[in-house]
Amino acid sequence: MADLEEQFGPIDIYLFDQLLRGRIAPGMRIFDAGCGSGRNLIYLLREGYEVYGVDADPRAVAATRRLAGLDNFRVEALEAMSFPDGFADVVISSAVLHFARDEEHFGAMLAGTWRVLKPGGLLFCRLASTIGIEGQVQRVAGRRFLLPDGSERYLVDEAILMRLTGELGGELLDPLKTTVVQNQRSMTTWVVRKNRIVAR
Secondary structure, eight states: OHHHHHHHOSOOHHHHHHHHTTSSOTTOEEEEETOTTOTTTHHHHHTTOEEEEEESOHHHHHHHHHHHTSSOEEEOOGGGOOSOTTOEEEEEEESOGGGOSSHHHHHHHHHHHHHTEEEEEEEEEEEEBOTTOGGGOEEEETTEEEOTTSOEEEOBOHHHHHHHHHHHTEEESSOOEEEEETTTEEEEEEEEEEOSSOOO
16 A cells, blocks of 8 residues: 555546546646645656646645656746646646636636647546535635535536536546535536637
């Protein structure tokens, strides 16, 4: 068990699933949009992937730089990233978008995240949702809700994610998968391929 933990670190289990299925493969450039302290990058760094990322928290970026031994990580907001368009083959957004202040901020964060993904690339996104706990969340304003665990988050639902998939010009690669954590919060996995030609 210790060997597995050392090899993969505290990687998101649904991101690990994408690795197992070969959707994230050697030679791909990986971008972590909201990298935190790099918990999802340990295996990728060890295996020699080209990894980049941003986070708004300078301490988190400093920790990821130490972990990686690289200066590929910047202190930037998702909606104002300095990385170029179509930069990465895979973009990871793990537990980030639900910190949006409101719908406009959510849209800007998502647009920035999507912008750095190459046509044909993979967006792996985990975010809080109302799915499965609709009757247990209290609306604060717009799409911001108070969850049973006491946190306040910007929450999406199935209809929103399906609409966004189409609006972005994406293709859903997996059915939406949602984990309800003992009726306290709900996390949905959204895996999207960026179409080479955006639908009109």
